[in-house]
Amino acid sequence: MAVFTPLDSSQIRDLLALYQAGDYVSHEGILEGVWNTNFHVHTTKSHMILTVFEERTNVDDLPFFFAYTDHLVRMGLSCPGPILTNRYERSVEIAGKKAALFPFFNGRSLTLAQITPEHCEDLGRYLARMHLAVADFIVERANDMSLSGWQKLADKTRARADEVCPGLSVMVDQELSWLVQHWPEALPRGAVHLDLFPDNVFFDEGKVCAVIDFYFSATDMLAYDLAIAINAWCFDSSCLFRPDCYRALLQGYELLRPLTFAEREALPVLLRAASVRFLMTRLHDWLFHDPKNFVKPHDPMAYVERLRFHQQGNRSA
Known part of the structure; x- marks a missing residue:
């Protein structure tokens, strides 16, 4: 509810x-x-x-x-x-x-089981259009859910993180330190959605017909927004990576907005960062869930598994 x-x-x-x-x-x-x-x-x-x-x-x-x-x-x-x-x-x-x-928009969102590479290719094109559209958009908002925000959540959850997964607190601290050392600089930026999960995208006859829920949007790296979408759309419900969806999403995106060399080089880092972002918010909500709130929090383990996958460098271009 x-x-x-x-x-x-x-x-x-x-x-x-x-x-x-x-x-x-x-x-x-x-x-x-x-x-x-x-x-x-x-x-x-x-x-x-x-x-x-x-x-x-x-x-x-x-x-x-x-x-x-x-x-x-x-x-x-x-x-x-x-x-x-x-x-x-x-x-x-x-x-x-x-x-x-x-x-109100017609159309429907997809479950992970319903997503096909064709859906991902069309989503990639739509996301590229969103990124191209903000080239002249000058209003800015700092992303309060980036590195500093993740560190605050790590501080708050550290004492109880291992209740979710043994060793998780150490894993989070080590990953945050790694991200600080490898954080990409000077990549193209603009207003981005930052929450492009399947339930925020409506399809009609196999094509994206609307994107909703912009309440995490901020000014950040365009490729980071792409990384969030890859993590959300290119893993199945068992957290298994779907290289066909990954290739299709990137292909659709780059048909309209080819990644720069620096963006492509930074993508492995950004995929890890996008995993940490949702791992940390889900971990916080899981541990500090208000029982009066009937909404069941998302399981943080789905993003622990994504992070482990990306840490191993398992990616099919």
Whole structure:
């Protein structure tokens, strides 16, 4: 369950009065997701998504998220830019929290078992389009979930990390030290998604039709964003690497945006970094899960296995 802030019909009606979105018909909570509260909202005019931003989303970052998605929409990419109110505002307040309405997209997300190399090739092309689109996007946001953020999580989880896997605390500390020594410099940067998991991508007839959930987006290395996508899409549910998906994703990406020599050389480091990023957040949530929160945290072992794979240099280009 991921409805942290229940809303009744009268609250939704009051919110809709701030928009030219039609009259209220119905709404229902969306149980998927772990970060914010989302609802399907049906009106006499349209079907929309209402997002209520919970405490783990810093509302001071909303202007960046909204500017980024607005820019991508202007560049012809399908993603949820916020619907403007009657006063041309991108967000409102409901139940004492910031909220926004977004267009609903048809299509469906894929499970790991459903992903094919063809899906990965199309995803690679779409990600390249996203990266090319931000060449003239000047708004920036520092990525607070990079090396310094991982170190803070390592400090917090160190005493209990071995409850998840014997030796994990030492593994994390050693890997963080290695990453500091090998961190790539001067790679192409821009606004990037940083959470391009299968549940954040919708497909229709085998093609990407929308990308959603931009609430980790920030300014960072384009190739790091690519590495996150590789880790998310090119391993199966048993954490086995799928070289066919890897090759297809890279091929699709480089059809539109060939990697620089420096990016290609740095990719093994970035794949390890992308593994650590999700290992650390999942480890933290696993160890410090609030039992009142009905959302089951993700198992950090999936990213322990990815990290081990990349540490061994097992990659098929």
